[in-house]
Amino acid sequence: MSCEHGRLRKKNVLGAPVRFLARLAIGCLLFAQSGCLSACAAPPQQFDGSRALKDVEAQLAFGPRTLGSPAHARMVDWLSAGLKQAGWDVEVQETPLENGFTLCNVVASRGAGRPWILLGAHYDSRFVADQDPDPARRSQPVPGANDGASGVAVLLELARILPQHSGPGRLWLVFLDAEDNGRLPGWDWIMGSRALAAGFAGDVEKPDAAIIVDMIGDADLNIYLERNSDPDLSAEIWAQAAELGYDQWINQPKFQMLDDHLPFREAGIPAVDIIDFDYPAWHTSADTLDKVSAESLQAVGDTLAHWLAARGAAAKEK
Numbered sequence: 149m150s151c152e153h154g155r156l157r158k159k160n161v162l163g164a165p166v167r168f169l170a171r172l173a174i175g176c177l178l179f180a181q182s183g184c185l186s187a188c189a190a191p192p193q194q195f196d197g198s199r200a201l202k203d204v205e206a207q208l209a210f211g212p213r214t215l216g217s218p219a220h221a222r223m224v225d226w227l228s229a230g231l232k233q234a235g236w237d238v239e240v241q242e243t244p245l246e247n248g249f250t251l252c253n254v255v256a257s258r259g260a261g262r263p264w265i266l267l268g269a270h271y272d273s274r275f276v277a278d279q280d281p282d283p284a285r286r287s288q289p290v291p292g293a294n295d296g297a298s299g300v301a302v303l304l305e306l307a308r309i310l311p312q313h314s315g316p317g318r319l320w321l322v323f324l325d326a327e328d329n330g331r332l333p334g335w336d337w338i339m340g341s342r343a344l345a346a347g348f349a350g351d352v353e354k355p356d357a358a359i360i361v362d363m364i365g366d367a368d369l370n371i372y373l374e375r376n377s378d379p380d381l382s383a384e385i386w387a388q389a390a391e392l393g394y395d396q397w398i399n400q401p402k403f404q405m406l407d408d409h410l411p412f413r414e415a416g417i418p419a420v421d422i423i424d425f426d427y428p429a430w431h432t433s434a435d436t437l438d439k440v441s442a443e444s445l446q447a448v449g450d451t452l453a454h455w456l457a458a459r460g461a462a463a464k465e466k
């Protein structure tokens with residue numbers, strides 16, 4: 149077992165009093181005795197759900213992030229700037245579409261080697277709130293507080309807290325465009341992930357896992373196992389949530405989703421969709437900030453931070 153953080157910290161405090169060093173050593177020994185992998189592998193900074201909630205708010209302030217809108221363009225700039233500031237390499241991948249629009253996937257990357265983990269969330273908003281109970285509102289765009297902004301907020305907070313030199317070998321945070329316009333003329337679902345996953349088709353190097361988060365900010369959060377997801381990878385992540393005591397994760401299958409995980413699975417990559425599809429405001433004008441809670445963002449982000457740390461630690465032990 150490795151206790152990388154303890155060792156690194158010790159090096160950094162060489163000038164500090166001996167008592168402090170001794171306490172650190174005892175702490176590390178206690179971790180070792182308990183055999184608790186996730187305790188030693190825990191990220192040094194805590195995921196902060198309330199900080200993530202502020203990022204949901206910031207996205208809503210742009211307005212609906214529909215393709216071609218000024219809000220969508222501002223969103224791409226804001227994502228790129230924030231990720232660069234947090235120390236990530238950022239690439240905006242443009243794909244022209246047959247309908248005349250251009251989709252923009254934002255890919256932040258860090259590290260090298262194995263495992264190679266991809267975390268993704270769509271950032272676009274649906275053009276129309278066609279599930280709205282009020283017919284007069286069905287032609288308006290969806291605000292997308294939960295459907296879009298919540299997953300992005302979790303990834304952005306992870307971008308800030310994840311340690312530079314532990315966790316998986318290579319990590320990609322991908323902000324996917326054009327997920328949410330299915331059943332509209334000239335559009336389809338999951339166009340951004342299809343464009344990105346096309347690069348993993350055939351005999352090329354592929355990520356070891358792809359995790360999608362979508363609609364995970366609902367204050368009444370119940371995340372069931374999703375039936376199109378890789379079962380082994382799902383089991384790992386749900387077990388991590390249970391170990392942390394997050395009962396928003398329910399270890400039973402419920403929905404079968406057409407979501408951004410499918411193109412990665414089709415490319416031969418184990419992929420999971422983390423989604424709570426029990427959301428009455430789905431594709432309505434009521435998908436607003438008041439439906440999303442910091443606690444729910446915390447339950448998802450903290451689970452992923454710990455799972456990444458454990459996965460990285462496990463790889464180093466091999």
Ligand SMILES: [Zn+2]
Pocket residue numbers: 274295328431
């Ligand atoms: Zn949607």
